[in-house]
Amino acid sequence: MSLTKIYANLSCSDLAASAAWFGKLFGRSPDARPMAGLAEWHHASSAGFQLHQNPDNAGRGTITLIVDDLVVEIARLGEEGIITGKIEEADYTSIVRLQDPDGNLVVLAQPKA
Numbered sequence: 259m260s261l262t263k264i265y266a267n268l269s270c271s272d273l274a275a276s277a278a279w280f281g282k283l284f285g286r287s288p289d290a291r292p293m294a295g296l297a298e299w300h301h302a303s304s305a306g307f308q309l310h311q312n313p314d315n316a317g318r319g320t321i322t323l324i325v326d327d328l329v330v331e332i333a334r335l336g337e338e339g340i341i342t343g344k345i346e347e348a349d350y351t352s353i354v355r356l357q358d359p360d361g362n363l364v365v366l367a368q369p370k371a
Contacts, residue, residue, distance in 0.1 A: 265298070267308040268362045269315035273297060276309055279359050282338040317361035328352050328368040342366070 270276035277297045281287050288297035288309075295311035307321070325331050332342050332354060343355045351367040358364055 263304050263306065265306040265308050266321050267310055268319040268321055268358070269310050269312035269317075270358070270360050270362075271311070271313040271316040272359070273309065273311040275359050276311075279340070280307070280309055282340055283335065283358075283364070285334070320363040320365065322353075322365040322367055325366050325368055328354060328366060331366055 273295060277288055280297075280299070284299050284307075286299070289300045289306075290298040292298060297309045299307045301307065328345060332345070335342055335356075340356065346353050346355070351369050353365050353367045356364050356366070
């Protein structure tokens with residue numbers, strides 16, 4: 259299989275509320291709303307994120323986002339009112355965990371130099 263693009267997907271119970279939260283996380287509104295109950299953010303030419311209104315599965319997902327500077331992102335999110343956990347050190351990355359409005363786990367990770 260030769261992939262040209264990949265989308266991560268999380269389910270939510272209230273698309274409007276969750277899209278607003280992820281808008282703060284990504285620093286912008288969704289790039290597309292290709293169908294009812296779906297909001298999409300495009301990241302570069304080969305990746306994207308889909309937020310799907312599906313209350314039965316809301317709160318059961320995990321997404322990991324690789325960032326350049328974890329400290330900068332934590333500060334920016336704090337200004338947006340998004341509370342993060344403490345920075346955790348792993349073997350190859352530093353991470354911080356947070357939860358979206360439905361309880362889906364969102365992990366921000368910064369690779370170690």
